[in-house]
Structure formats: structure tokens, C-alpha cells
Amino acid sequence: MADWNERYLGEDYAFGTEPNEFVLSVAHHLPRKGKALDLATGEGRNGIFLAQHGLEAEGVDMSEVGLAKAARLAVEKGVSFVTRVADITAMAIPEAHYQVIASVFCHFPEPQRSDLARRIIEGLAPGGYFVGVYYHPEQVMLGTGGPSDPERLGTLREMVDTFEGLEWIVVEHVRREVREGSRHQGMSSLVHLLGRKPQEV
Ligand SMILES: C[S@@+](CC[C@H](N)C(=O)[O-])C[C@H]1O[C@@H](n2cnc3c(N)ncnc32)[C@H](O)[C@@H]1O
Numbered sequence: 001m002a003d004w005n006e007r008y009l010g011e012d013y014a015f016g017t018e019p020n021e022f023v024l025s026v027a028h029h030l031p032r033k034g035k036a037l038d039l040a041t042g043e044g045r046n047g048i049f050l051a052q053h054g055l056e057a058e059g060v061d062m063s064e065v066g067l068a069k070a071a072r073l074a075v076e077k078g079v080s081f082v083t084r085v086a087d088i089t090a091m092a093i094p095e096a097h098y099q100v101i102a103s104v105f106c107h108f109p110e111p112q113r114s115d116l117a118r119r120i121i122e123g124l125a126p127g128g129y130f131v132g133v134y135y136h137p138e139q140v141m142l143g144t145g146g147p148s149d150p151e152r153l154g155t156l157r158e159m160v161d162t163f164e165g166l167e168w169i170v171v172e173h174v175r176r177e178v179r180e181g182s183r184h185q186g187m188s189s190l191v192h193l194l195g196r197k198p199q200e201v
Helices: 021-025 045-053 064-077 112-123 156-162
Strands: 035-039 056-061 081-085 098-104 124-135 167-180 184-196
Touching (some): 021 167, 035 112, 045 056, 045 081, 045 098, 056 064, 064 081, 112 124, 112 156, 156 167, 156 184
Parallel strands (some): 035 098, 098 124
Antiparallel strands (some): 167 184
8 A cells, every 4th residue: 555654745735625526516515513523534625625615524544644734734724623543444434424535546345445435425415415536447548646556546437436425516538638736637537527416314
């Protein structure tokens, strides 16, 4: 596994300080109050954006170096953002707790991927939203960011099936130029998900 602490050393923000383009584009769907969890928040750009949106946001990551930079960015942006060091493949996610859960560019092979998806859905309050951004398997050939192991990547169909039980608002496979910090640059193949947990399950 990549050493994220090492990657986050230095003053610059590896993926920038602005939110991912898809997260930004779907923000108008998201509530402006309640609790939000940004899984694998890294240096915090997406979780902090959710805090700026009005949510009581928390970011979890394995990298304490990334989280220290996230805490600094939150201060610069003038929002409250709680950070926690944890392994998201193992941590407990409280049930029916979050109005929004986001996961941007964090890829796991099976069975961790399905297990995490199940815990995400359980963690959403009824009517809560999941925002997911993933590289598509064809990204391995493009080589402009993301894991080189295709086992970590799912097609649109596979990712939708993984999150079975959500009501879908946006599901798309797009190819676009990504310019997000120094680590994600160039034509990329992406899976975008915006789903909602049904009010009645
Ligand atoms: C490509 S970065 C994306 C960071 C952030 N979501 C963003 O878009 O700016 C992937 C992040 O996943 C984190 N990560 C990888 N595996 C993890 C795990 N099992 N638990 C918690 N964080 C993990 C890494 O530390 C890293 O910060």
C-alpha cells in the first residue's frame, strides 16, 4: 500500500485545496445541515467543502500527516472540521447517523469494497446521501492517477451493484481531463455516484 504520510509531506496539497469537481457539481442536492463523514479525506479538501456547505463534517483517514494538513486548511477556510485517524476498512460507522457520506478516490478490492459499502449504507440516516468518486478499470491504461491494480477498480455496473439499496440520482462513467493538485492530472476515466438511502427501508 502507498505510504500516504510520505506523499503528504511538504507544503503543497497533493490533490489541491478545492473539492473534487463531481462533489462540487452535486452539492445542490445535499442538505445544508446535519452530519457528514468524508471517508479517506486525505488532506481534507472534500470534507472541508461539506463543512463550508453547512454540514457538521468529520474526516477520517489513515494518514496523520494528511489530517494535520486538513486541520490547518479548515482553520484557513474558517470552518469546523473534526479529523480522526482510522482504517476505514475496519472502523465502526454508527448506524443511521449521517446525512451525507462521501468517498473520493479511495479504492479497495473485494471483499473490503462490498463490506465498506454495506457499512456506508447502514451509516446513512434515512434520506441521507452517498457521494462516490472512483477511477474506472480503464484508468490503469491511462496512467494519470489512481491505483495500478485493476482488482481495486470497478466498472459503473459493478459499483452500482456494490451499493445496492440506494436510490440513484446520478450514476455515470465519464472520461474527462482532471486537474486536481499534482497527483491527478490528465485524461481520466471516472465513475461518479450520487445515491440516496430510502426514507423507509
Ligand atoms: C487518492 S487519496 C484521496 C484523498 C481525498 N479523498 C481526496 O480526494 O483528496 C486516497 C486516501 O485514502 C487514504 N486511505 C487509503 N486506505 C485507507 C484506509 N484503509 N483507511 C483510511 N484511509 C485510507 C489514504 O491515506 C489517502 O489519503
